[in-house]
Amino acid sequence: MALTQRSIKDEILELTADGPRLIGMRCKDCDNYVFPYQEGCNRCTGTNVEQVRLGTKGKLWAWTVQGFPPKAPPYLGEASPKKFEPYGVGYVEIDGQLKIEARLTESDPEKLQVGMPMELTTVTLCEEDDRDLVTYAFAPCA
Amino acid sequence: MTRIAIVGIGIHPFGRTEGVSGQDQGSYAVRAACKDAGVEWGDIEFAYGGSMAAGAADTMVSKLGLTGLQFINVANGCATGGSALLSAYSTIKSGAYDLGIAIGFDKHERGAFRVKTASSGRDWYGGTGLALTTQFFGMKINRYMSEHGISQRTLARVSAKAFRNAELNENAWRRKPLSEEEILQSAMLSYPLTQYMFCSPGEGGVALILSRADQAHKYTKKPIFLDSAVVKSRRFGSFEVLAPSLALDWSAGPTVDTSKKAFELAGIGPEDVDVAQLQDTESGAEIMHMAENGFCEHGEQEFMLEKGETEIGGRLPVNTDGGCLANGEPVGASGLRQVYEIVHQLRGDAGKRQVPNDPKVGYTHVYGAPGISGVNILSR
Numbered sequence: 347m348a349l350t351q352r353s354i355k356d357e358i359l360e361l362t363a364d365g366p367r368l369i370g371m372r373c374k375d376c377d378n379y380v381f382p383y384q385e386g387c388n389r390c391t392g393t394n395v396e397q398v399r400l401g402t403k404g405k406l407w408a409w410t411v412q413g414f415p416p417k418a419p420p421y422l423g424e425a426s427p428k429k430f431e432p433y434g435v436g437y438v439e440i441d442g443q444l445k446i447e448a449r450l451t452e453s454d455p456e457k458l459q460v461g462m463p464m465e466l467t468t469v470t471l472c473e474e475d476d477r478d479l480v481t482y483a484f485a486p487c488a
Numbered sequence: 489m490t491r492i493a494i495v496g497i498g499i500h501p502f503g504r505t506e507g508v509s510g511q512d513q514g515s516y517a518v519r520a521a522c523k524d525a526g527v528e529w530g531d532i533e534f535a536y537g538g539s540m541a542a543g544a545a546d547t548m549v550s551k552l553g554l555t556g557l558q559f560i561n562v563a564n565g566c567a568t569g570g571s572a573l574l575s576a577y578s579t580i581k582s583g584a585y586d587l588g589i590a591i592g593f594d595k596h597e598r599g600a601f602r603v604k605t606a607s608s609g610r611d612w613y614g615g616t617g618l619a620l621t622t623q624f625f626g627m628k629i630n631r632y633m634s635e636h637g638i639s640q641r642t643l644a645r646v647s648a649k650a651f652r653n654a655e656l657n658e659n660a661w662r663r664k665p666l667s668e669e670e671i672l673q674s675a676m677l678s679y680p681l682t683q684y685m686f687c688s689p690g691e692g693g694v695a696l697i698l699s700r701a702d703q704a705h706k707y708t709k710k711p712i713f714l715d716s717a718v719v720k721s722r723r724f725g726s727f728e729v730l731a732p733s734l735a736l737d738w739s740a741g742p743t744v745d746t747s748k749k750a751f752e753l754a755g756i757g758p759e760d761v762d763v764a765q766l767q768d769t770e771s772g773a774e775i776m777h778m779a780e781n782g783f784c785e786h787g788e789q790e791f792m793l794e795k796g797e798t799e800i801g802g803r804l805p806v807n808t809d810g811g812c813l814a815n816g817e818p819v820g821a822s823g824l825r826q827v828y829e830i831v832h833q834l835r836g837d838a839g840k841r842q843v844p845n846d847p848k849v850g851y852t853h854v855y856g857a858p859g860i861s862g863v864n865i866l867s868r
């Protein structure tokens with residue numbers, strides 16, 4: 347077992363003592379949010395933007411289930427057809443900010459429903475240099 | 489104003505052709521189109537061509553003949569073919585040239601598109617397992633079905649129709665009819681879409697020769713007029729493929745904008761269309777695109793499919809050649825295949841899959857990454 351976790355990319359996913367946080371863009375002129383961070387606002391076309399930690403709780407807006415192993419590369423998780431396990435994918439609407447596309451920890455269509463509350467977590471893709479390489483995901487929450 | 493006519497069409501069969509490069513499939517289509525128009529390659533004044541995965545189009549002149557023509561490569565994602573056609577259309581309209589060709593071909597590896605989203609550093613999006621176009625289609629139709637009352641049976645009906653139509657098309661890839669049950673019970677790839685509800689990346693080539701309408705009689709007895717050719721990208725707030733985040737705001741996707749503009753330019757409405765080819769990357773896409781292109785209200789598709797209204801003999805035949813579902817999607821060629829089929833339908837020489845009652849107006853639509861759409865309206 348790996349000793350610690352390593353983010354798939356620090357610039358987009360920060361692993362803090364209080365849990366994972368996604369880094370996005372906020373436009374200081376029109377209050378538009380984009381993930382990941384970019385240097386221009388796609389709504390007002392301005393450049394007066396800042397990096398922010400995005401909200402971690404929201405509601406499921408759309409979903410599907412990835413039923414076959416993605417091609418590797420680029421996929422970093424388990425891609426062998428024998429060991430692959432389907433995972434959920436969806437957009438989670440963060441109130442007042444944006445909708446974030448992410449993996450879901452739930453992959454049973456019977457247990458996924460538009461509007462259900464979700465919160466940010468991480469899932470492990472593989473081991474890298476004795477550490478768990480993790481990416482972001484949303485999990486159902488109360 | 490100068491009208492534009494399509495005076496020659498050529499195709500290389502779609503599917504898998506071992507040992508023949510994508511570019512050679514394109515050249516094959518070019519020669520077939522020249523033969524159809526009764527012209528030599530040396531008569532062609534300009535060309536626009538493209539592929540996504542099979543190399544630069546312009547190098548095909550080394551085999552077709554070094555005539556010195558203006559040849560411009562086009563790369564515009566899923567609208568590559570549509571963009572080549574629009575460019576050819578605009579070039580003749582501008583008065584620069586009178587006779588030109590639009591070429592599209594491709595040859596993709598097997599399986600879902602391998603999308604690389606980082607040119608340097610770690611590809612976190614692909615690495616996470618999100619760089620799959622199939623996921624977008626699953627999410628969009630899943631949400632659409634619950635909002636507008638579309639059943640999974642209707643998804644299966646779309647696929648069954650595609651394979652049935654393809655059986656009548658000698659250039660199609662998947663020509664074996666499948667029952668709705670077989671489609672519903674095939675492997676679940678991206679809920680609620682099963683294996684036989686998805687098209688596959690494939691191979692193929694198409695070429696279309698265009699001329700000024702007032703010169704079309706020199707090449708063909710049955711010119712088909714290109715009344716509008718439009719390509720548009722997405723606006724803020726639309727729900728698109730391969731998007732790590734979306735705005736809270738909502739706006740209709742590029743298909744809606746492109747369709748409206750195309751109808752405006754042609755001076756007609758959806759009710760005037762006799763036969764349509766709509767992007768059917770998967771069966772849900774055909775359903776949603778019926779409404780997004782203005783052919784019905786959201787939700788009406790359930791009833792329309794049940795009544796067979798989009799069959800070859802129905803009120804509005806859709807994807808009469810089997811669409812992407814049965815032809816596969818060689819990205820560079822796909823949009824031009826739709827136009828190729830409409831030209832046959834409007835000429836009245838589509839053989840066993842000919843739409844009855846003498847169709848006069850045809851419509852083609854593509855949609856794809858990263859949120860782009862192309863629409864053409866044709867008439868005779």
